[in-house]
Amino acid sequence: MxxxxxxxxxxxxxxxxxxxxxxxxxxxxxxxxxxxxxxxxxxxxxxxxxxxxxxxxxxxxxxxxxxxxxxxxxxxxxxxDTTPIPELEITSKKEGYSKKVADLTKQYWAVPVAIVGISVVVGFLYLRKK
The missing domain is CATH 3.10.120.10 (Cytochrome b5-like heme/steroid binding domain)
Incomplete structure (x- = not known):
């Protein structure tokens, strides 16, 4: 044995x-x-x-x-014991926050575009009435 x-x-x-x-x-x-x-x-x-x-x-x-x-x-x-110790990935809270904001802006790009589009249309309608 x-x-x-x-x-x-x-x-x-x-x-x-x-x-x-x-x-x-x-x-x-x-x-x-x-x-x-x-x-x-x-x-x-x-x-x-x-x-x-x-x-x-x-x-x-x-x-x-x-x-x-x-x-x-x-x-x-x-x-x-020569087993390699796995490395930990360290990120700061600030990096995590910026990444979340960037992800949100990529997902919801249509909302700001719609607001700008509506503003342009309202601006043209207002100028046509004058």
Missing amino acids: PTLTKLYTIQEASQHNSKDDCWVVIDGKVYDVSSYLDEHPGGDDVFFDVRGKDAIEEFEDAGHSKSARELMEKFCIGEL
Whole structure:
């Protein structure tokens, strides 16, 4: 039976940033390194410096050994959720109002045209009587 992998967002992982609760993201995987902070040869500061992002570049730059890479697998708790977040369309109230007025004027163009037409006819009739 396949193991289900828990997905975490980068925002979720970055909220775990204390000495008692520290997560780090490396190459799309989320690691809970809380119990390892005191043992890490580079100190615990390196974990706090990379919160809120995938720290693969910093991890590779440090030149970790094969045994370090094997050790980190026991701290893996899930993967980074890379599902794109849908963008919201934001419109102002003013734009919505102008659009409604424009739609109304397109629909009811006959009323102003009729008023102008009647005014012209009445004007000609009045001038003919004089």
